[in-house]
Amino acid sequence: MPQMSPLMWFNLFIMFLFSLALFTILNYFIFAPQKIDVFPEQPKQIEKNWKW
Numbered sequence: 001m002p003q004m005s006p007l008m009w010f011n012l013f014i015m016f017l018f019s020l021a022l023f024t025i026l027n028y029f030i031f032a033p034q035k036i037d038v039f040p041e042q043p044k045q046i047e048k049n050w051k052w
Helices: 006-029
Strands: none
Touching: none
């Protein structure tokens, strides 16, 4: 592997930090939209046939 100058390593490190920050910010702001139900489910009454 060819050697890199310290400035090139620093440039690579800055690019890595920039891409990591961009990835984190995009994951925070972009989210999957939740499905909107036309008729929201009503809580169903369950008949309890307890004898006591």
